[in-house]
Amino acid sequence: xxxxxxxxxxxxxxxxxxxxxxxxxxxxxxxxxxxxxxxxxxxxxxxxxxxxxxxxxxxxxxxxxxxxxxxxxxxxxxxxxxxxxxxxxxxxxxxxxxxxxxxxxxxxxxxxxxxxxxxxxxxxxxxxxxxxxxxxxxxxxxxxxxxxxxxxxxxxxxxxxxxxxxxxxxxxxxxxxxxxxxxxxxxxxxxxxxxxxxxxxxxxxxxxxxxxxx
Amino acid sequence: xxxxxxxxxxxxxxxxxxxxxxxxxxxxxxxxxxxxxxxxxxxxxxxxxxxxxxxxxxxxxxxxxxxxxxxxxxxxxxxxxxxxxxxxxxxxxxxxxxxxxxxxxxxxxxxxxxxxxxxxxxxxxxxxxxxxxxxxxxxxxxxxxxxxxxxxxxxxxxxxxxxxxxxxxxxxxxxxxxxxxxxxxxxxxxxxxxxxxxxxxxxxxxxxxxxxxxxxxxxxxxxxxxxxxxxxxxxxxxxxxxxxxxxxxxxxxxxxxxxxxxxxxxxxxxxxxxxxxxxxxxxxxxxxxxxxxxxxxxxxxxxxxxxxxxxxxxxxxxxxxxxxxxxxxxxxxxxxxxxxxxxxxxxxxxxxxxxxxxxxxxxxxxxxxxxxxxxxxxxxxxxxxxxxxxxxxxxxxxxxxxxxxxxxxxxxxxxxxxxxxxxxxxxxxxxxxxxxxxxxxxxxxxxxxxxxxxxxxxxxxxxxxxxxxxxxxxxxxxxxxxxxxxxxxxxxxxxxxxxxxxxxxxxxxxxxxxxxxxxxxxxxxxxxxxxxxxxxxxxxxxxxxxxxxxxxxxxxxxxxxxxxxxxxxxxxxxxxxxxxxxxxxxxxxxxxxxxxxxxxxxxxxxxxxxxxxxxxxxxxxxxxxxxxxxxxxxxxxxxxxxxxxxxxxxxxxxxxxxxxxxxxxxxxxxxxxxxxxxxxxxxxxxxxxxxxxxxxxxxxxxxxx
Numbered sequence: 001x002x003x004x005x006x007x008x009x010x011x012x013x014x015x016x017x018x019x020x021x022x023x024x025x026x027x028x029x030x031x032x033x034x035x036x037x038x039x040x041x042x043x044x045x046x047x048x049x050x051x052x053x054x055x056x057x058x059x060x061x062x063x064x065x066x067x068x069x070x071x072x073x074x075x076x077x078x079x080x081x082x083x084x085x086x087x088x089x090x091x092x093x094x095x096x097x098x099x100x101x102x103x104x105x106x107x108x109x110x111x112x113x114x115x116x117x118x119x120x121x122x123x124x125x126x127x128x129x130x131x132x133x134x135x136x137x138x139x140x141x142x143x144x145x146x147x148x149x150x151x152x153x154x155x156x157x158x159x160x161x162x163x164x165x166x167x168x169x170x171x172x173x174x175x176x177x178x179x180x181x182x183x184x185x186x187x188x189x190x191x192x193x194x195x196x197x198x199x200x201x202x203x204x205x206x207x208x209x210x211x212x213x214x
Numbered sequence: 215x216x217x218x219x220x221x222x223x224x225x226x227x228x229x230x231x232x233x234x235x236x237x238x239x240x241x242x243x244x245x246x247x248x249x250x251x252x253x254x255x256x257x258x259x260x261x262x263x264x265x266x267x268x269x270x271x272x273x274x275x276x277x278x279x280x281x282x283x284x285x286x287x288x289x290x291x292x293x294x295x296x297x298x299x300x301x302x303x304x305x306x307x308x309x310x311x312x313x314x315x316x317x318x319x320x321x322x323x324x325x326x327x328x329x330x331x332x333x334x335x336x337x338x339x340x341x342x343x344x345x346x347x348x349x350x351x352x353x354x355x356x357x358x359x360x361x362x363x364x365x366x367x368x369x370x371x372x373x374x375x376x377x378x379x380x381x382x383x384x385x386x387x388x389x390x391x392x393x394x395x396x397x398x399x400x401x402x403x404x405x406x407x408x409x410x411x412x413x414x415x416x417x418x419x420x421x422x423x424x425x426x427x428x429x430x431x432x433x434x435x436x437x438x439x440x441x442x443x444x445x446x447x448x449x450x451x452x453x454x455x456x457x458x459x460x461x462x463x464x465x466x467x468x469x470x471x472x473x474x475x476x477x478x479x480x481x482x483x484x485x486x487x488x489x490x491x492x493x494x495x496x497x498x499x500x501x502x503x504x505x506x507x508x509x510x511x512x513x514x515x516x517x518x519x520x521x522x523x524x525x526x527x528x529x530x531x532x533x534x535x536x537x538x539x540x541x542x543x544x545x546x547x548x549x550x551x552x553x554x555x556x557x558x559x560x561x562x563x564x565x566x567x568x569x570x571x572x573x574x575x576x577x578x579x580x581x582x583x584x585x586x587x588x589x590x591x592x593x594x595x596x597x598x599x600x601x602x603x604x605x606x607x608x609x610x611x612x613x614x615x616x617x618x619x620x621x622x623x624x625x626x627x628x629x630x631x632x633x634x635x636x637x638x639x640x641x642x643x644x645x646x647x648x649x650x651x652x653x654x655x656x657x658x659x660x661x662x663x664x665x666x667x668x669x670x671x672x673x674x675x676x677x678x679x680x681x682x683x684x685x686x687x688x689x690x691x692x693x694x695x696x697x698x699x700x701x702x703x704x705x706x707x708x709x710x711x712x713x714x715x716x717x718x719x720x721x722x723x724x725x726x727x728x729x730x731x732x733x734x735x736x737x738x739x740x741x742x743x744x745x746x747x748x749x750x751x752x753x754x755x756x757x758x759x760x761x762x763x764x765x766x767x768x769x770x771x772x773x774x775x776x777x778x779x780x781x782x783x784x785x786x787x788x789x790x791x792x793x794x795x796x797x798x799x800x801x802x803x804x805x806x807x808x809x810x811x812x813x814x815x816x817x818x819x820x821x822x823x824x825x826x827x828x829x830x831x832x833x834x835x836x837x838x839x840x841x842x843x844x845x846x847x848x849x850x851x852x853x854x855x856x857x858x859x860x861x862x863x864x865x866x867x868x869x870x871x872x873x874x875x876x877x878x879x880x881x882x883x884x885x886x887x888x889x890x891x892x893x894x895x896x897x898x899x900x901x902x903x904x905x906x907x908x909x910x911x912x913x914x915x916x917x918x919x
Binding site: 012013016158160189190191192193195196197199200206 | 679
């Protein structure tokens with residue numbers, strides 16, 4: 001009996017790609033293709049699916065990681081394949097901690113999606129070793145320390161130095177130092193340029209992608 | 215004051231007064247009914263004078279119909295007193311009397327709620343009755359109109375059929391006279407004829423107050439107050455003519471005439487009702503765009519003068535400078551055009567405005583970056599304020615400017631935040647503290663607190679960022695912030711908002727400026743980025759027809775018959791008179807509108823056209839916008855991947871039907887952003903737009919030939 005698949009992605013073209021992969025395979029059958037993570041949680045609450053292909057960043061409502069966490073609470077047996085085009089540094093660890101079985105970068109596509117799906121259903125847990133390298137100005141993503149990435153995430157969310165310090169439990173001076181280091185590495189001339197270019201590149205994505213600084 | 219209308223108003227006033235005086239003194243003569251004929255002629259004269267004057271079609275129809283009703287009223291008065299000795303006819307004349315008494319108040323009320331354009335809608339700032347009094351809402355007006363007209367028809371029929379039911383009155387004849395006893399329906403009509411004019415009057419006064427005409431509003435107030443006093447005096451006397459020394463002063467018909475023609479003529483005279491006398495050439499331009507972008511216009515003039523005589527390098531530099539200013543003017547005008555009837559704008563409109571502005575500044579060599587997060591519907595004033603603030607900071611930038619915008623809605627509130635940073639010149643020693651920029655902004659644009667926002671200047675890491683933020687509770691408090699809109703003028707915000715009560719022609723001028731500048735900007739961009747694709751000659755023609763025309767109008771020239779919106783109708787006329795309009799099939803469309811196909815392709819949508827798309831110059835931008843909006847909607851809101859456009863035409867109109875091969879994702883279509891913009895443009899061009907969402911999405915545009 002084919003595995004029942006639920007696709008969750010806010011971008012129609014991505015959904016079409018996944019739908020085509022499912023239709024092309026005899027091992028899978030498509031249950032539904034949804035555009036919001038909230039709908040997915042509701043759907044899974046009513047119907048059983050074997051595998052969910054879940055995008056992370058959604059334009060509306062909760063993001064895919066939060067939805068995956070909720071789904072794991074109500075249907076721990078349902079396997080979740082997290083997909084994203086964002087090279088955000090923390091996604092891999094967060095997906096693992098939630099219990100998502102596999103993780104796949106849309107842009108990189110180290111292996112075909114169908115292969116990842118089959119291996120996931122066969123009990124494997126497939127995760128990339130690291131996020132793809134992303135260039136940010138003169139620097140690449142691997143040049144940033146974990147703390148710098150944390151500060152950058154808060155900066156990209158629009159917080160002031162004082163607010164960042166409060167949120168991360170460090171001093172304002174330390175925040176300034178990290179920002180200054182990142183500006184030196186990237187060659188950017190201002191903190192807002194750093195934040196804007198990062199948002200464009202997706203190296204770090206604010207916790208709530210819906211709004212910043214609120 | 216509308217200078218072109220003063221003479222007519224004086225004639226009407228003198229005419230009315232003389233007739234009223236004659237009405238009083240005619241008791242001493244054997245010449246009766248002259249006053250009735252005089253009033254009939256006055257009503258007719260006034261009705262005819264409105265024909266070419268009033269530009270807003272619905273208001274014109276209401277007022278002209280009211281003029282005809284007044285003519286009828288005095289005609290019936292004359293006929294009633296002819297004493298025909300035929301009871302049935304006598305009774306029918308009595309009953310018919312109540313038809314104008316029903317319709318005049320209704321027409322006055324209908325006209326009053328149509329005062330004001332969407333650009334007057336500071337919208338969503340009021341609630342309930344207050345909102346109804348202050349704000350024009352076309353959807354609401356349609357519903358109200360339907361109810362009032364239905365009631366008028368029913369009441370009118372009841373009046374005329376009184377012999378069957380006697381709900382209105384009973385007329386008893388004796389040998390020498392008759393007596394009338396009034397019943398329930400009479401009192402219903404009495405209340406109707408009292409409440410509606412009073413409500414109309416209040417609405418007129420409220421809408422006067424939130425426009426630039428408030429300094430003249432004493433005129434309609436005085437005229438209306440006199441009318442209502444006379445009306446009250448009449449009914450205090452038990453419904454009979456007031457007398458002084460035995461002389462009958464007036465009848466209720468004169469009061470109706472004063473309340474209708476007197477008050478509405480006053481409103482026309484002070485400019486509350488858009489008229490052709492009010493709007494002409496230079497006034498159009500001054501009152502529409504230039505009132506809000508005066509500084510930018512002057513800067514643009516400096517670059518434009520002698521532009522096309524410059525050497526190539528200087529020409530390109532000046533061209534991009536003027537394009538940067540033009541982009542601001544175009545986007546600023548667009549923000550005013552597309553504010554909806556509730557006065558809300560989506561934050562994505564700000565994003566589009568900033569992105570386009572940045573496009574041109576990037577060509578000028580500025581390093582820019584923009585990111586947004588979330589979206590929400592917020593007050594249009596906030597969006598315009600944010601865009602103005604962004605522009606002010608951008609102008610100070612030496613080499614870089616970055617912006618982040620965030621908007622969203624929770625269960626309790628709507629929030630908005632914009633952060634802007636530019637590498638501006640350091641302030642000179644001794645001047646410019648962290649508040650210097652803020653002081654300048656408040657001086658020029660008004661305090662952000664007036665619109666429920668605040669500005670924070672943050673100095674961090676050797677850069678300075680300016681943040682504009684606002685949060686509006688969804689219920690209660692946010693509406694009260696905008697209760698006293700007239701305060702904006704005191705805070706100087708009326709300047710940056712540029713909200714005018716002019717509609718109709720002024721709206722078309724703004725639309726024309728926006729569209730024609732848009733074409734010029736695209737051509738300028740292509741000229742600079744794709745050398746050889748655009749000839750300097752073609753560029754000159756486009757800019758001369760747009761910005762050049764604005765300059766000529768500002769300097770006092772009369773509108774060029776080939777260029778301005780009013781004359782675009784004449785152009786349409788010329789097209790109807792035998793000149794065939796070229797049209798495009800699918801292949802032609804791909805050549806002329808390649809951007810539409812590129813957009814569709816990038817969204818995974820196939821664009822298919824049946825029929826031929828007319829190249830009517832009045833509608834080119836509308837058609838392009840409609841295609842773009844349709845493709846976007848198919849991609850984002852349906853399961854389809856094919857966007858269909860069916861074009862047909864008949865003797866009077868072009869009909870465009872937009873459909874797709876998928877199902878709608880939501881049950882109801884909400885008109886935001888692109889659809890709203892499209893509707894405004896279509897209706898400003900005299901066309902119509904209908905959207906159906908069930909069973910499938912379908913959008914139908916009708917544009918007059």
